[in-house]
Amino acid sequence: MLVNRIERGRYLDSVALMRVSRKLEARTGVEAAALMIGSPSNKALLREAGLLAPEGEQATANDLVIALRGAGAAAALESALELLSEKPEAAASGLTTTRTVRGALEALPHANLALISIPGEFAAFEARRALERGLHVLLFSDNVSLDDEAALKRLAAAKGLLLMGPDCGTAIIAGTPLAFANAVPRGDIGIVSASGTGAQEVSSLIARMGGGVSHAIGVGGRDLDARIGALGTLAAIEALEGDPSTAKIVLISKPPSREVAAKVMERMKTARKPSVVCFLGLDQPGIAPTLRDAAEQAMGAKLRSEGFPMEKRRGRVRGLYCGGTLCAESELIFRRQGLGGHEFIDLGADQYTRGRPHPMIEPEIRNDHVRRALADPQVGVVLVDVVLGYGAHRDPASVLLMNDVSAKTVIASVTGTEQDPQGWSRQAGLLRKAGVLVAPSNAHAAELAAAMVS
Numbered sequence: 001m002l003v004n005r006i007e008r009g010r011y012l013d014s015v016a017l018m019r020v021s022r023k024l025e026a027r028t029g030v031e032a033a034a035l036m037i038g039s040p041s042n043k044a045l046l047r048e049a050g051l052l053a054p055e056g057e058q059a060t061a062n063d064l065v066i067a068l069r070g071a072g073a074a075a076a077l078e079s080a081l082e083l084l085s086e087k088p089e090a091a092a093s094g095l096t097t098t099r100t101v102r103g104a105l106e107a108l109p110h111a112n113l114a115l116i117s118i119p120g121e122f123a124a125f126e127a128r129r130a131l132e133r134g135l136h137v138l139l140f141s142d143n144v145s146l147d148d149e150a151a152l153k154r155l156a157a158a159k160g161l162l163l164m165g166p167d168c169g170t171a172i173i174a175g176t177p178l179a180f181a182n183a184v185p186r187g188d189i190g191i192v193s194a195s196g197t198g199a200q201e202v203s204s205l206i207a208r209m210g211g212g213v214s215h216a217i218g219v220g221g222r223d224l225d226a227r228i229g230a231l232g233t234l235a236a237i238e239a240l241e242g243d244p245s246t247a248k249i250v251l252i253s254k255p256p257s258r259e260v261a262a263k264v265m266e267r268m269k270t271a272r273k274p275s276v277v278c279f280l281g282l283d284q285p286g287i288a289p290t291l292r293d294a295a296e297q298a299m300g301a302k303l304r305s306e307g308f309p310m311e312k313r314r315g316r317v318r319g320l321y322c323g324g325t326l327c328a329e330s331e332l333i334f335r336r337q338g339l340g341g342h343e344f345i346d347l348g349a350d351q352y353t354r355g356r357p358h359p360m361i362e363p364e365i366r367n368d369h370v371r372r373a374l375a376d377p378q379v380g381v382v383l384v385d386v387v388l389g390y391g392a393h394r395d396p397a398s399v400l401l402m403n404d405v406s407a408k409t410v411i412a413s414v415t416g417t418e419q420d421p422q423g424w425s426r427q428a429g430l431l432r433k434a435g436v437l438v439a440p441s442n443a444h445a446a447e448l449a450a451a452m453v454s
Contacts, residue, residue: 001070001071001073002051002053002067002068002069002073003067003069003073003074004051004052004053004055004056004066004067004068005065005080006038006055006059006065006066007063007064007065007066008063009062009063012064012084014037014117015357017036018357019357020035020083020084021033021034021035023083024079024080027076027079028072029070029071029073029076030068030070030073032049032050032067032068032069032070033067033076034049034067035066035080036067037064037119038056038059038061038062038063038064038065039061039121040121041120041121042065043057046065046067050069051067051068051069053067061119061121061122066080066081066084068080101133101135102133105135112135112136113135113136113137113138113173114135114137115137115178115179116137116138116139116140116141117140117141120141120143120166123141123143123144124145124148124151124166127152127163131156131163134159134161135161136156136162136163136164137156137162137164138165138168138178139152139164139165140165140168140179141165142166142167144167146225146227146228148166149166149220149222150229150231153232153235154231162232162235162239163232164217164218164219164232165218166220166222167220167221168196168219168220170193170196170197170199170200170216171217171218172184172191172203172216173215173216173217174186174214177390179196180360180387180389180390180392181203181216181389181390182200182388182390182419182420183390183419183420183421184204184206184207184212184417184419185207185211185212186213186245187206187211187213188212188214188247188248189212189213189246189247189249189299190214190215190217190246190248190249190250191203191213192219192233192236192249192250192251192252193251193252193253194219194220194222194232194233194253195221195253195254195324196218196323197322197385197415198253198254198278198291199252200389201323201325201326201441202250202291204415204417204424205291205292205296205303206298207417207419208303208417209296209301209304210299211298214240215239215240215243217240219236221254223253224253225256225260226257226259229260230260230264233251233253233264237249237268240273241271241273246273247273248273248275249273250277250294251268251275251277251279252278252294253278254280254281254328255279255280255281255328256282261279261282264277276288276294276298278290278293278294280329280332281328283336289336290332290333290441292441292443292444293443303440305444308437311452312452312453313380313381313409313452313453315379315380315381316341316342316453317334317342317343317379317380317382317383317452318342318343318344318373318376318379319342319343319446320345320347320366320373320382320383320384321344321345321348322348322359322360322363322387323346323348323360323385323387323442324348324349326385326387326413326415327345327346328344328346329442330442330445330446331344333443333446333447334446334450337454339450339453342453345369347359347366347369348360353365360392360393360396361392361393362393363393364399364402366384366400367399370382370400370403373408374403374404375407380408380409380452380453381409381411381449381453382408382410382411383410383445383446383449384410385413385445386400386414386415386427386431388415388416388420388422388423388424389421390420390421393422394421395422395427396422396427397428397430401430401434405434405435405436406434406435410435410436410437411437411445411448412431413438413439413440413441413442413444413445414427414428414431
């Protein structure tokens with residue numbers, strides 16, 4: 001049975017909707033559930049998942065679609081409506097809520113930054129309104145067109161403002177963590193990152209080596225694409241160069257356009273402050289090959305490591321990642337060593353998160369993959385990341401340990417700090433007690449796995 005219901009003129013945050021979807025999927029008789037705003041892109045996702053009924057096709061971008069499939073779908077619809085009627089956490093806590101940027105500025109007249117997290121179809125319009133009102137913008141939303149992204153970044157530059165994003169998942173501004181970020185001490189190292197988990201890894205490693213971060217400015221994963229031309233990165237470099245609290249600048253990106261990377265490198269030749277560049281996949285002199293190397297170069301020190309038993313393992317490595325950049329870094333380390341036939345899966349990619357929370361929020365999504373890897377006789381080592389910080393699951397190590405990790409060699413890295421809500425030592429301790437090998441960084445973890453199977 002397939003059931004769709006349209007709630008006209010209703011909007012809720014996508015994370016809240018995903019949590020309701022997960023609760024509904026846990027019900028007996030529900031095979032699949034999704035709650036989404038009825039935008040064309042979301043309806044396409046529902047259609048592809050076999051969750052869009054003819055009545056759901058009538059939804060508009062101003063509506064909410066409740067989609068349920070299974071023998072118990074009709075009964076679950078009532079539960080969905082009850083869950084949606086629960087008072088939002090912000091309202092329950094007494095925080096001020098408004099429906100517009102204008103209303104927010106009336107409530108907080110001295111605010112200078114807006115964080116926007118709404119469907120991509122509307123995000124560019126709201127970001128433009130915020131910029132025109134003199135606000136810096138962190139644009140968490142994805143599905144914003146490249147043309148809109150470039151136009152927004154040009155508008156921000158003309159107004160002397162920062163446009164962080166679209167799809168900016170991490171930032172630390174003047175010591176305040178935004179979105180998925182870690183509790184990092186204030187210091188004199190500034191970070192410009194086209195990667196959310198890349199910024200988290202580097203800032204956390206800096207903190208664990210005794211350093212601190214002045215600002216970590218996210219620019220969105222497409223900023224070093226040839227069609228954007230590093231507009232956000234260049235603006236962020238200018239901002240950090242003019243910031244008296246920043247003494248050194250670290251640049252981070254997943255594999256960039258070579259043409260744009262060259263443009264940024266040329267700009268750094270004239271930088272007034274020393275810099276470290278880590279463009280993953282761009283192997284050339286002067287570029288840190290891993291996120292760990294970037295943190296170490298920024299600190300002028302080595303991350304403390306530890307010895308592990310170097311027994312060889314038969315079979316392949318399967319990497320199962322919540323952080324896309326951490327996954328890409330591990331795959332690059334294997335490729336540089338000429339190791340083929342291994343598998344690295346970014347479980348935060350679209351095909352795994354359609355209608356579901358990101359695995360940093362709900363790491364249970366990974367457990368089915370972990371169980372299959374542990375049971376696969378061709379897999380000798382399972383490689384995972386555990387990402388801490390604000391916005392992440394409150395106890396991701398315990399979720400991973402729902403699996404019998406003693407069945408195989410499991411190697412983990414833990415991205416985070418002692419001051420994070422989850423506590424780095426507490427999470428690492430749980431994993432070690434269960435027999436997981438906990439490496440000091442994601443790069444160390446990948447290198448250890450590579451040494452075991454090479």
